[in-house]
Amino acid sequence: MRENNTPDKRVFRGRKKSLSSRVMRPQDLLHPCPEGLYCPLGDFFIDPVRPVDRALITHGHADHARAGHRTVLATRETLDIMRLRYGADFAESRQVAAYGEGLDIGDVRVSFHPAGHVLGSAQIAVEANGLRIVASGDYKRHLDATCTPFEPVRCDVFITEATFGLPVFVHPAPEVEAERLAASLRQFPERAHIVGAYSLGKAQRVISLMRSIGHDEPILIHGALARISRYYQGQGIKLGRLEPATVEEETATRGAGQIIVAPPSVLGDRWTRRFADPLSAFASGWMRIRQRARQRGVELPLILSDHADWNELTATIRETGAGEVWVTHGREEALVRWCELHGIAARPLNLVGYEDEAD
Amino acid sequence: MRRFADILDRLVLTPARNGKLRLLADYFRSVPDPDRGYALAALTGGLDFPAVKPAMLRALVTERMDEVLFAYSYDYVGDLAETISLVWPAPDDASAEAPALGEVVNTLSRVSRSDAPAVIADLLDRLDPSARFALIKLATGGLRIGVSARLAKQALAAMGGKDVGEIEELWHGLEAPYEALFAWLEGRAGKPQSAAQGQFRPVMLAHPVGEGDLEKLDPADYAAEWKWDGIRVQAVCEGGVRRLYSRTGDEISGAFPDLMETLSGQLALDGELLVGDPRLRTGSFSDLQQRLNRKTVSKKMLADYPVFMRCYDLLQRGEQDMRPRPFAERRALLEDLLPTLDPQRFDLSPLVDFGDWAELEHKRSNPPHPIIEGVMLKRCDAAYLPGRPKGPWFKWKRDPFTVDAVLMYAQRGHGKRSSYYSDYTFGVWAGPEDDLQLVPVGKAYFGFTDEELKLIDKYVRDNTVERFGPVRSVRAEPGHGLVLEVAFEGLNRSTRHKSGIAMRFPRIARLRWDKPAAEADHIEALTALLDA
Ligand SMILES: [Zn+2]
Numbered sequence: 001m002r003e004n005n006t007p008d009k010r011v012f013r014g015r016k017k018s019l020s021s022r023v024m025r026p027q028d029l030l031h032p033c034p035e036g037l038y039c040p041l042g043d044f045f046i047d048p049v050r051p052v053d054r055a056l057i058t059h060g061h062a063d064h065a066r067a068g069h070r071t072v073l074a075t076r077e078t079l080d081i082m083r084l085r086y087g088a089d090f091a092e093s094r095q096v097a098a099y100g101e102g103l104d105i106g107d108v109r110v111s112f113h114p115a116g117h118v119l120g121s122a123q124i125a126v127e128a129n130g131l132r133i134v135a136s137g138d139y140k141r142h143l144d145a146t147c148t149p150f151e152p153v154r155c156d157v158f159i160t161e162a163t164f165g166l167p168v169f170v171h172p173a174p175e176v177e178a179e180r181l182a183a184s185l186r187q188f189p190e191r192a193h194i195v196g197a198y199s200l201g202k203a204q205r206v207i208s209l210m211r212s213i214g215h216d217e218p219i220l221i222h223g224a225l226a227r228i229s230r231y232y233q234g235q236g237i238k239l240g241r242l243e244p245a246t247v248e249e250e251t252a253t254r255g256a257g258q259i260i261v262a263p264p265s266v267l268g269d270r271w272t273r274r275f276a277d278p279l280s281a282f283a284s285g286w287m288r289i290r291q292r293a294r295q296r297g298v299e300l301p302l303i304l305s306d307h308a309d310w311n312e313l314t315a316t317i318r319e320t321g322a323g324e325v326w327v328t329h330g331r332e333e334a335l336v337r338w339c340e341l342h343g344i345a346a347r348p349l350n351l352v353g354y355e356d357e358a359d
Numbered sequence: 360m361r362r363f364a365d366i367l368d369r370l371v372l373t374p375a376r377n378g379k380l381r382l383l384a385d386y387f388r389s390v391p392d393p394d395r396g397y398a399l400a401a402l403t404g405g406l407d408f409p410a411v412k413p414a415m416l417r418a419l420v421t422e423r424m425d426e427v428l429f430a431y432s433y434d435y436v437g438d439l440a441e442t443i444s445l446v447w448p449a450p451d452d453a454s455a456e457a458p459a460l461g462e463v464v465n466t467l468s469r470v471s472r473s474d475a476p477a478v479i480a481d482l483l484d485r486l487d488p489s490a491r492f493a494l495i496k497l498a499t500g501g502l503r504i505g506v507s508a509r510l511a512k513q514a515l516a517a518m519g520g521k522d523v524g525e526i527e528e529l530w531h532g533l534e535a536p537y538e539a540l541f542a543w544l545e546g547r548a549g550k551p552q553s554a555a556q557g558q559f560r561p562v563m564l565a566h567p568v569g570e571g572d573l574e575k576l577d578p579a580d581y582a583a584e585w586k587w588d589g590i591r592v593q594a595v596c597e598g599g600v601r602r603l604y605s606r607t608g609d610e611i612s613g614a615f616p617d618l619m620e621t622l623s624g625q626l627a628l629d630g631e632l633l634v635g636d637p638r639l640r641t642g643s644f645s646d647l648q649q650r651l652n653r654k655t656v657s658k659k660m661l662a663d664y665p666v667f668m669r670c671y672d673l674l675q676r677g678e679q680d681m682r683p684r685p686f687a688e689r690r691a692l693l694e695d696l697l698p699t700l701d702p703q704r705f706d707l708s709p710l711v712d713f714g715d716w717a718e719l720e721h722k723r724s725n726p727p728h729p730i731i732e733g734v735m736l737k738r739c740d741a742a743y744l745p746g747r748p749k750g751p752w753f754k755w756k757r758d759p760f761t762v763d764a765v766l767m768y769a770q771r772g773h774g775k776r777s778s779y780y781s782d783y784t785f786g787v788w789a790g791p792e793d794d795l796q797l798v799p800v801g802k803a804y805f806g807f808t809d810e811e812l813k814l815i816d817k818y819v820r821d822n823t824v825e826r827f828g829p830v831r832s833v834r835a836e837p838g839h840g841l842v843l844e845v846a847f848e849g850l851n852r853s854t855r856h857k858s859g860i861a862m863r864f865p866r867i868a869r870l871r872w873d874k875p876a877a878e879a880d881h882i883e884a885l886t887a888l889l890d891a
Contacts, residue, residue, distance in 0.1 A: 166428075166431060166432050166435055167424065167428050167429075167432050167445070167446040168432045168435065168436055168442060168445035168446055169445075170445070170488065172487075172488075180365075187381065187382070187385060188378070188381070268771060268777045268778055269778055270778050271778075272777075272778055273778050277775060278777075278778075280777065288445065288488075289435075289436055289441070290368075290371065290438075290441060291436070291437060291438070293372055294371070294372065295828065295829075297374075297771065297773060297777045297829070298372060299369075299372045299373055299374070299378075300369075300372070301368075301372070331431070331435070333431060334428055334431045334432075337425070337427050337428055337431070338425075338428065341425055
């Protein structure tokens with residue numbers, strides 16, 4: 001059984017290419033293609049949106065980690081999550097990348113570094129001929145007990161996400177938001193508090209946060225998050241007592257004064273009708289904007305994001321020391337503008353196929 | 360300021376009235392003086408800071424950040440106050456203590472226009488984004504959070520275990536930050552003395568006549584009068600103070616100088632505000648609407664739509680509080696008083712003679728004037744009591760109009776109903792028989808039972824043609840559609856609606872699953888009503 005613990009050197013040997021003596025340009029090392037970010041020297045893609053021969057995957061969210069590639073290199077947790085989602089045969093072969101360890105693919109040295117986004121998430125550094133590009137994938141800097149914290153990596157070119165790339169997005173401290181949820185539970189003990197949260201990462205982070213402020217009661221979870229939450233618990237992440245939200249016998253007071261965590265799509269849906277006078281909360285960075293909360297009929301917006309806010313984005317760009325920044329999926333224009341104002345070369349990298357992740 | 364910002368944010372997003380009441384009562388209970396009192400003033404529209412203008416705020420923020428980044432942000436958020444609150448750069452030295460609401464209100468009320476920019480910037484520096492938003496909305500008078508002054512007073516009543524009528528009666532004698540009021544509500548002091556002149560007296564309201572109610576009553580005990588289709592008002596004149604109040608105690612004097620100028624002496628009257636000249640003609644509710652919800656009123660408006668008050672009751676005359684006296688006595692005194700008032704501005708709502716309920720029913724069904732919407736029954740020996748006591752007063756309305764309309768759009772409800780399509784836009788047919796088109800004529804979100812709601816919700820989901828946001832358009836053609844029997848109180852002309860009409864108080868009377876959509880009413884049935 002060639003499982004994820006057995007590195008398959010054959011898979012990532014890559015083609016040797018003779019390099020001319022000219023100075024390497026960043027776009028020779030990595031450039032966007034319809035499939036995703038491509039590295040010609042190592043003949044691999046990062047987070048490709050279509051099936052490819054070799055894929056390096058930053059993290060398990062569906063728009064980054066897709067099934068059907070021939071070979072996949074990712075962290076152990078990301079490979080596990082892909083298997084949970086797509087079944088054991090999501091790729092022909094899989095190889096584990098450990099945080100911080102270098103790995104040669106052809107003439108290219110690649111390494112994975114914590115991104116602080118969700119369990120197993122990584123930035124991928126790609127280096128050749130003295131030029132280093134870091135593809136951040138999705139990342140954040142706020143503390144999160146459910147994953148390894150982000151580590152800045154010095155580089156020449158930094159490829160940053162920009163989901164919350166506008167100065168209006170400054171996420172408050174997570175504990176403050178958790179306390180607001182706790183306060184609402186005390187104020188409306190007869191109402192079921194349905195918390196919409198993306199099922200990989202955000203849901204477990206909400207639960208872990210509530211535990212960290214002393215909320216010890218059982219938390220009910222929607223079926224869509226059961227397996228992934230169990231996996232998190234198996235990785236030693238403390239989520240306390242979780243119970244299925246849907247049971248055979250329904251009562252009129254089901255969920256009263258309790259937290260029910262569910263995918264955002266169920267907010268305001270028929271699914272919520274089984275609970276006592278449901279109060280909809282939504283844990284998302286978008287909740288910073290009142291109109292977003294209003295449109296979705298959210299009564300208790302919780303500003304909690306797994307993506308970097310404006311201050312984190314700009315601080316991270318500085319920390320990487322990058323002289324050039326490529327901005328992807330999100331509000332590219334504002335971050336490009338900020339880089340210009342700070343004397344850093346920047347351009348939007350128009351990659352297709354990445355979504356907002358309902359974050 | 361933090362707590363004030365929190366409650367504003369919660370109130371905006373809490374649709375249920377009870378939820379709002381609980382948030383407010385908890386806030387008043389847990390926040391100390393004087394902050395809670397200033398919050399109360401802000402919620403009831405009692406604060407005004409003319410020195411702060413939106414353009415100034417915009418200039419302040421663009422001095423502090425790149426204009427292009429601000430423009431991207433404003434474009435995304437859409438609301439200037441919210442954008443500024445979010446992008447305002449926090450000072451490096453964030454140690455400055457956040458100001459309390461009381462401090463903010465005091466500062467804003469004293470600041471001059473020239474000092475305002477520096478003062479506002481200093482406040483913004485010391486606040487977090489939510490509190491900055493609250494500050495800007497407070498300072499620019501844009502607090503629109505779905506809380507009426509009445510709801511705030513009800514929360515106070517709940518907090519202190521008092522009747523809301525008592526609070527309304529006191530209200531106009533009190534001033535922010537309302538420390539005496541809170542002391543009384545918390546049982547720490549007696550009821551504040553209502554020293555001010557021209558106060559509102561909580562109004563007496565009637566119950567609708569229910570099934571079998573009349574059989575139990577002796578017609579001889581009751582007087583009947585016409586119920587006019589205007590707005591119920593109270594006019595008070597005391598010690599030179601003249602005020603006109605809506606039935607919830609909101610002061611509306613400013614919009615009706617033509618009426619108020621003519622009042623003198625010391626009295627309080629209960630009646631109906633109408634348009635026209637009582638000696639010549641009584642205008643429709645549509646006419647009256649021209650005069651409602653205005654802060655000021657033009658000369659032309661005063662000439663084209665003069666108002667008058669048709670009096671129902673007398674609450675105060677000289678030093679005498681008439682409210683404890685029986686209706687028959689108040690009515691006789693009112694009849695005595697009326698000749699002393701300007702006949703162009705005040706008249707008496709006539710009593711309706713009747714021997715038995717059948718006779719009154721006949722008169723109710725055939726009112727002598729189109730602006731009559733039913734009859735009121737008042738027990739001759741009843742005092743004037745605040746609120747809606749059961750028994751002394753009844754309203755017996757004209758039967759509502761009904762129309763058979765076709766469901767066109769359904770929108771998700773709020774709160775408890777947020778998982779249901781519970782707000783319905785319906786239309787009637789227009790155009791030639793071979794090319795019928797539906798024109799929307801109204802929107803209703805009540806009148807049906809919970810069971811019926813489930814059925815309509817399912818129908819909407821099964822017959823969706825298009826979805827846009829929370830709204831679904833529903834299949835509605837002559838050969839396929841859901842017919843709703845809609846009851847309503849009347850029609851107004853409207854330039855805002857494509858159909859040219861606006862319905863008053865539409866509600867779903869019945870679901871006509873049995874009726875083919877093609878047999879729903881035509882627009883002519885409604886326009887005829889408008890012309891009548
Ligand atoms: Zn992600």
